[in-house]
Amino acid sequence: MRLLHTMLRVGDLDRSIAFYTDILGMKLLRRQDYPEGRFTLAFVGYQPESEGAVLELTHNWDTASYELGNGYGHIALGVPDAYAACEAIRAAGGKVVREAGPMKHGTTVIAFVDDPDGYKIELIQRD
Structure with missing residues (x-):
């Protein structure tokens, strides 16, 4: 599978x-x-x-929007540089909702952006 x-x-x-x-x-x-x-x-x-x-x-076709609910978390994308990714997303008109930086309880650099419907997308910096 x-x-x-x-x-x-x-x-x-x-x-x-x-x-x-x-x-x-x-x-x-x-x-x-x-x-x-x-x-x-x-x-x-x-x-x-x-x-x-x-x-x-x-x-x-007949539904213009949805409630996201409280069970949905996020989609995660690996990026080489979370700081640069945030800048590029913002410059292209995207919405950064958590700036790049270390996790609260760790060292991994992450950021979050919203898609047009409000779905969260986590950017995880990968070496």
Whole structure:
């Protein structure tokens, strides 16, 4: 077995695709409309689905927004430099909600950004 994807429900699919591709540097891997079900699926990631896990962005045509609930945590992305990543994300119009710096109870450098729907994305600095 292997992890294939994580699904996020999004209110504005084009806005979300732009965030994940233009700001976080992922690629749009595929997109499919399902008119009978009134939804669209878009898959984004850093590599092909055959090589690693990706994100499935689900847009239900009749739903403009969602409540995130209290069970969701975050998506984590490895980055070579969390400080530079925050600057690049901010310069591209992204929202940094926790500046890069060491974890509260550790030394790992992390940061957090929000996607357009408010989903948290953790940036973890990797050497």
